[in-house]
Amino acid sequence: MAVSSKKIPAPDQVTIGTALxxxxxxxxxxxxxxxxxxxxxxLVSTGGTHKTLSEAGLPVRDVSELTGFPEVMDGRVKTLHxxxxxxxxxxxxxxxxxxxxxxxxxxxxxxxxxxxYPFEEVRAKGGDYPTTVENIDIxxxxxxxxxxxxxxxVTIVTDPSDYAALLDELKDGATTLAFRQAMAAKAYARTxxxxxxxxxxxAEVLETxxxxxxxxxxxxxxxxxxxxxxxxxxxxxxTGENRPGVATATLLQGKQLSYNNINxxxxxxxxxxxxxxxxxxxxxxIKHANPCGVATGSTLLxxxxxxxxxDSTSAFGGIIAFNRELDGATAEEIVKLFTxxxxxxxxxxxxxxxxxxxxxxxxxxxxxxxxxxxxxxTAKTVSGGLLVQTRDNGMVEDLExxxxxxxxxxxxxxxxxxxxxxxxxxxxxxxxxxxxDGQTVGIGAGQMSRVDSARIAGLxxxxxxxxxxxxxxxxxxxxxxxxxxxxxxxxxLSMIAAGATSVIQPxxxxxxxxxxxxxxxxxxxxxxxxxxxxxx
Numbered sequence: 125m126a127v128s129s130k131k132i133p134a135p136d137q138v139t140i141g142t143a144l145x146x147x148x149x150x151x152x153x154x155x156x157x158x159x160x161x162x163x164x165x166x167l168v169s170t171g172g173t174h175k176t177l178s179e180a181g182l183p184v185r186d187v188s189e190l191t192g193f194p195e196v197m198d199g200r201v202k203t204l205h206x207x208x209x210x211x212x213x214x215x216x217x218x219x220x221x222x223x224x225x226x227x228x229x230x231x232x233x234x235x236x237x238x239x240x241y242p243f244e245e246v247r248a249k250g251g252d253y254p255t256t257v258e259n260i261d262i263x264x265x266x267x268x269x270x271x272x273x274x275x276x277x278v279t280i281v282t283d284p285s286d287y288a289a290l291l292d293e294l295k296d297g298a299t300t301l302a303f304r305q306a307m308a309a310k311a312y313a314r315t316x317x318x319x320x321x322x323x324x325x326x327a328e329v330l331e332t333x334x335x336x337x338x339x340x341x342x343x344x345x346x347x348x349x350x351x352x353x354x355x356x357x358x359x360x361x362x363t364g365e366n367r368p369g370v371a372t373a374t375l376l377q378g379k380q381l382s383y384n385n386i387n388x389x390x391x392x393x394x395x396x397x398x399x400x401x402x403x404x405x406x407x408x409x410i411k412h413a414n415p416c417g418v419a420t421g422s423t424l425l426x427x428x429x430x431x432x433x434x435d436s437t438s439a440f441g442g443i444i445a446f447n448r449e450l451d452g453a454t455a456e457e458i459v460k461l462f463t464x465x466x467x468x469x470x471x472x473x474x475x476x477x478x479x480x481x482x483x484x485x486x487x488x489x490x491x492x493x494x495x496x497x498x499x500x501x502t503a504k505t506v507s508g509g510l511l512v513q514t515r516d517n518g519m520v521e522d523l524e525x526x527x528x529x530x531x532x533x534x535x536x537x538x539x540x541x542x543x544x545x546x547x548x549x550x551x552x553x554x555x556x557x558x559x560x561d562g563q564t565v566g567i568g569a570g571q572m573s574r575v576d577s578a579r580i581a582g583l584x585x586x587x588x589x590x591x592x593x594x595x596x597x598x599x600x601x602x603x604x605x606x607x608x609x610x611x612x613x614x615x616x617l618s619m620i621a622a623g624a625t626s627v628i629q630p631x632x633x634x635x636x637x638x639x640x641x642x643x644x645x646x647x648x649x650x651x652x653x654x655x656x657x658x659x660x
Contacts, residue, residue: 134276135217137298142211143235144187145177146170146203146264148242151284154180156237159291165235170202171195190231203263212236212270216277235279235299236271237287240264240314244321248366253329260322265315275308276301282314317341321364333501333514340503340510345371351383358383365500368492369393373467376476378486381465385443388413389465389488392445395550397493398519401447401469404562407431411442414570418547419563425454430563432461433592435584443467447493450475459485469493497522518655520545525651526631528640533626533649536561537603541628541651544605549657555607556581556615558599558624565598566622574606574615582622599623607657609633613642620646630656 143165147153150173157167157177167184169177177184188194191207203209211233214221225232241261251259271280279299281290286307293299320341327335342361351358360383362371370389375381381389392410395418399406404420407427417434421427424446432439443465444458450466452474458466459482466479467488479487500515520542527533533541544559551557552570556577559565565588568581581604585597600623609632610616616639619627627643631652643650 134301136301137296138234138277138279138301138304139298140165140234140279140294142166142168142231142233143237144168144170144208144211144233144267145173145184145237146187146267147173147237147239147284148261148264149239149284150176152287153177153237153284154182156287156291157182157184160235160294163294163297168233171199200262203267206230208233208267209270212267212278213274214277215274233271233278235281235290236267237281238264238268238271239282239284240268240318243318243325244364247321247325248364250366256325261318265318268311268315272308272311275304279304280307280311282307282311286310317343333499334512338510338512340501340512346380348380348383356383360386367494367498367500368469368490369494370467370488370490373488373490376471376487376489377480378465378484381486384412385465385486388443389445389467391415391550392443392465393467393490394494394496395547396445396447398496398546398549399447401493406447408445409434409439409442410445411438414552415547415550415564415567416442417564417567420543421562423453424448424451425457428454428457434564434567434588436461436591437587452478455479516549516657516659518549518657520628520653520655523653523655525628525653527649527651528631528636529643529648529650531644531647531649533603533651537626537649538651540603541605541626544603545607545628545653545657548605548607549659551607551659553607553658553660555605555657555659556619557605558582558585558602558619558622559605560598560602563598565602574608574610575618578604578615578618578622582618585622597623601625603628605629607659609636609656610639611635613638616642620648624648626650628653630654632656 143160161182168187169184170187174184174186187203191205193205195202207230210230214225214232241259243259246256246259268282271278293303320339327333342363345360345362348358350356370386388410391413392408396406396408405424405427406420408415409417409431416438417431419427419430421430441462441464444463446468449470449472450468451472455475455478463485465486469490469492471489479485497517499517502513502515504511540559543562544557547564548555548557554571554574554577556568558581566581566585568577571577585599589597602624603626604619604624606629609630611633626649628651
């Protein structure tokens with residue numbers, strides 16, 4: 125419930141007489157302090173900030189002059205003192221508070237400009253345990269919370285990007301209640317995100333991914349025009365996770381990514397990262413978070429053309445991801461098709477020049493691929509709650525595959541089975557993926573019945589064959605993957621009818637024996653992975 129400023133017993137205008145500046149990020153602080161000084165504001169500061177301002181020739185008091193106590197313990201204790209917190213928390217028109225300030229020699233602080241030790245940056249860079257702990261700020265969050273609580277009288281600024289707005293407010297030497305409220309709200313969000321980063325780090329290093337209390341924080345990267353639909357509001361927040369992808373990518377050209385663009389681009393890049401670039405170029409084409417074509421090739425161009433061949437109709441307006449540097453020859457083909465986004469680790473100059481001719485085509489570079497094996501967390505909201513789980517970092521190469529049929533798969537069948545299972549991991553359940561020679565030839569996604577997914581994948585393969593002028597679908601002689609066990613033999617029979625000669629699935633159904641018998645009767649090979657890849 126929003127609180128109306130008219131109901132708060134506080135003055136609208138508060139004149140700034142004394143400002144406390146204590147910042148780790150020194151961006152713009154000298155310019156801000158100089159502007160405050162020119163407005164007659166008394167400056168107080170701490171440690172490194174005091175040194176920076178003094179060296180800039182500004183008259184600034186050390187916080188120890190307010191507290192009558194020096195910084196001790198290597199700066200761990202410097203602002204945790206009634207001389208500081210009394211100045212921040214005092215209610216200026218409360219007679220008892222005013223008397224206490226006078227009795228104890230406490231100076232009122234009207235403006236606090238504070239940002240925190242760079243814990244998130246140290247964590248992202250993989251600092252050692254003692255260094256990371258030492259970058260947990262204590263005094264800063266305490267002062268921010270005190271100032272924000274007393275926003276009726278104190279202005280708190282935690283972000284250098286707000287310095288200009290602060291100075292604009294201070295044209296007449298005072299801040300408005302509305303501004304102080306907005307800054308207080310931002311301040312509490314900042315300390316919440318900071319504590320979230322710390323608690324998340326502890327959960328990682330202590331290997332307790334599901335602690336009693338779990339918070340997820342982020343920093344606003346951009347507001348969007350709308351969410352999944354035009355009537356929904358949306359924004360993109362980054363968590364600071366050191367993982368190459370859409371959140372860390374550089375937009376080389378094209379307009380702002382939409383909510384759906386970001387969701388689909390993330391799905392595309394995470395999928396293509398399953399394929400090691402040193403082994404073969406790979407391409408994934410995504411539409412509505414599902415792959416409509418994935419392939420490897422001898423060149424990047426061949427990988428793209430093979431991925432497109434799987435379902436060229438659905439690829440229209442899709443997202444294209446690569447596991448290697450995008451080259452000119454591949455870019456030349458891509459621009460023939462309407463595409464929303466291209467994402468790759470890097471892009472050569474020839475490709476950039478070609479894509480530049482399509483100014484609305486968004487081009488993202490990440491500098492690297494995410495490691496599919498690295499653990500992490502994913503989260504999804506539900507009514508009244510938050511579902512959190514560890515990232516699905518299971519890799520088929522790491523699994524002990526069990527041949528359960530009389531016929532073992534041939535070498536190429538086994539390679540295609542593994543390829544298909546990698547794709548199935550990234551397809552909405554129920555998922556069925558047909559693959560042949562390192563290329564998807566049919567994908568069935570998100571159906572309530574696995575039989576329907578198998579049939580749809582087969583139909584897609586037939587359509588692709590007609591488009592390519594082939595006499596029969598490429599599912600003939602293909603490997604097929606199911607991301608979850610086949611509960612009945614009917615799903616397998618649909619796959620066999622489509623022409624599959626080998627099947628990979630987790631196994632574990634109560635009717636596994638029936639499914640295995642159906643495979644043996646058809647003379648096909650089947651392996652169990654023992655690992656499921658549901659994706660909802």
